[in-house]
Amino acid sequence: MKIPNSVVQISTLKQASFKLSWWCKGDNGDQHKHDIVSFEKGNITTAGRTSKQISLKWESNPQTVLILTKPNSVSVRILCAQMVRWLKEHQKLNIFVEPRVISELLAESSYFSFVQTWKDDSEISRLHSKVDLVVTLGGDGTVLWAASMFKGPVPPIVPFSLGSLGFMTPFHSEHYRDCLDSILRGPVSITLRHRLQCYVIRDAAKNEYETEEPILVLNEVTIDRGISSYLTNLECYCDNSFVTTVQGDGLILSTTSGSTAYSLAAGGSMVHPQVPGILFTPICPHSLSFRPLILPENVTVRVQVPFNSRSPAWASFDGKDRKQLAAGDALVCSMAPWPVPTACSADSMGDFLRSIHEGLHWNLRKTQSFDGPRES
Numbered sequence: 291m292k293i294p295n296s297v298v299q300i301s302t303l304k305q306a307s308f309k310l311s312w313w314c315k316g317d318n319g320d321q322h323k324h325d326i327v328s329f330e331k332g333n334i335t336t337a338g339r340t341s342k343q344i345s346l347k348w349e350s351n352p353q354t355v356l357i358l359t360k361p362n363s364v365s366v367r368i369l370c371a372q373m374v375r376w377l378k379e380h381q382k383l384n385i386f387v388e389p390r391v392i393s394e395l396l397a398e399s400s401y402f403s404f405v406q407t408w409k410d411d412s413e414i415s416r417l418h419s420k421v422d423l424v425v426t427l428g429g430d431g432t433v434l435w436a437a438s439m440f441k442g443p444v445p446p447i448v449p450f451s452l453g454s455l456g457f458m459t460p461f462h463s464e465h466y467r468d469c470l471d472s473i474l475r476g477p478v479s480i481t482l483r484h485r486l487q488c489y490v491i492r493d494a495a496k497n498e499y500e501t502e503e504p505i506l507v508l509n510e511v512t513i514d515r516g517i518s519s520y521l522t523n524l525e526c527y528c529d530n531s532f533v534t535t536v537q538g539d540g541l542i543l544s545t546t547s548g549s550t551a552y553s554l555a556a557g558g559s560m561v562h563p564q565v566p567g568i569l570f571t572p573i574c575p576h577s578l579s580f581r582p583l584i585l586p587e588n589v590t591v592r593v594q595v596p597f598n599s600r601s602p603a604w605a606s607f608d609g610k611d612r613k614q615l616a617a618g619d620a621l622v623c624s625m626a627p628w629p630v631p632t633a634c635s636a637d638s639m640g641d642f643l644r645s646i647h648e649g650l651h652w653n654l655r656k657t658q659s660f661d662g663p664r665e666s
């Protein structure tokens with residue numbers, strides 16, 4: 291068979307060889323690493339990264355469970371007592387609860403004297419090394435609360451739904467025995483939810499962080515006008531490049547998990563929680579052309595209140611802990627190295643789709659009937 295000329299020419303061409311590497315900002319300066327991008331005969335392919343479903347397999351049996359509960363709920367209190375009893379008697383596990391909850395349990399019965407708790411913040415900071423699994427009983431706010439307790443690595447969280455919306459709480463409390471039994475045996479399908487780490491800088495010219503510890507958020511950090519009736523003026527930079535000045539009610543810097551919370555209400559896109567990125571969503575911008583952005587995971591965003599601002603701005607973290615940002619102050623935010631692993635009921639995609647359909651009634655519309663005009 292005769293080979294066409296064009297094929298012979300291509301096979302004799304020599305491609306220049308190259309290497310791709312990626313870098314991140316580490317503590318000891320910028321670090322370069324080789325990526326998992328592979329180079330099949332000089333062609334770039336990411337085939338090895340497309341399998342994103344994460345599965346957790348226990349290598350030894352879990353020993354200790356932390357149960358976190360929404361306060362002031364009778365149904366949560368009753369379920370918590372039942373769950374503690376079942377985990378102790380049927381699974382032989384050690385159990386931690388919050389100091390508030392241990393008082394409630396002991397008021398009910400001295401049977402619960404085996405349950406453990408902590409005394410101060412330094413013990414909370416060591417919890418991640420004692421606890422194998424965290425169970426939350428409440429709504430999305432309780433998942434946010436659980437994540438906020440861990441300033442570093444976070445154990446897998448199993449969120450049971452005892453709230454009203456429950457976007458991040460796929461497990462039904464009626465079936466808690468079967469759910470926990472299966473999770474304790476593993477394997478468990480996991481959603482790795484990215485977090486943002488935020489620092490406040492007082493008097494931006496000094497460029498010093500207010501605290502050494504970052505504030506970690508699972509949903510978002512919001513910078514808004516607080517009680518001021520003036521427009522906020524926020525200068526935004528991305529890795530030192532000027533992005534824009536927000537003039538409006540404020541700005542939301544959201545994780546992809548938070549994309550279905552406040553950012554959604556302000557017109558941001560819904561993004562699957564495992565997509566790495568930072569959503570840049572303005573709140574009521576006074577402009578006809580300010581569309582929300584999604585920035586890549588590696589950037590550092592800096593939001594600065596200009597010196598000539600008429601009023602201070604306010605930062606809040608997952609809807610809590612308001613901090614005033616005076617003229618000249620800034621907030622710096624980047625992707626945190628410690629994600630929040632939450633257990634899935636089906637799998638990461640299945641749970642996300644169920645939440646947007648059942649929780650938000652996404653794209654609900656009456657189906658068009660067959661009974662009408664048709665193309666011939």
Ligand SMILES: NC(=O)c1ccc[n+]([C@@H]2O[C@H](COP(=O)([O-])OP(=O)(O)OC[C@H]3O[C@@H](n4cnc5c(N)ncnc54)[C@H](O)[C@@H]3O)[C@@H](O)[C@H]2O)c1
Pocket residue numbers: 429430431432434453455456457458509510547548549550551552553555607608609
């Ligand atoms: N206009 C708004 O939509 C608005 C305003 C303020 C705060 N919030 C959100 O409330 C969050 C704090 O939650 P909370 O429970 O402590 O306060 P909350 O009790 O006021 O609840 C706010 C609502 O947001 C839902 N929610 C929280 N995180 C979510 C997520 N990741 N995806 C979908 N829905 C989510 C909750 O289920 C609840 O219905 C903030 O992080 C912020 O995102 C929303």
Ligand SMILES: Nc1ncnc2c1ncn2[C@@H]1O[C@H](COP(=O)(O)OP(=O)(O)OP(=O)(O)O)[C@@H](O)[C@H]1O
Pocket residue numbers: 358359360361388428429430431432433434435452453454455456457
């Ligand atoms: N263990 C806890 N300790 C203190 N506060 C908590 C704890 N768990 C949750 N909260 C707070 O309680 C509030 C309500 O919790 P959550 O959102 O879980 O319940 P909900 O409002 O009934 O549920 P939903 O948001 O689905 O309607 C939130 O502001 C949350 O931060």
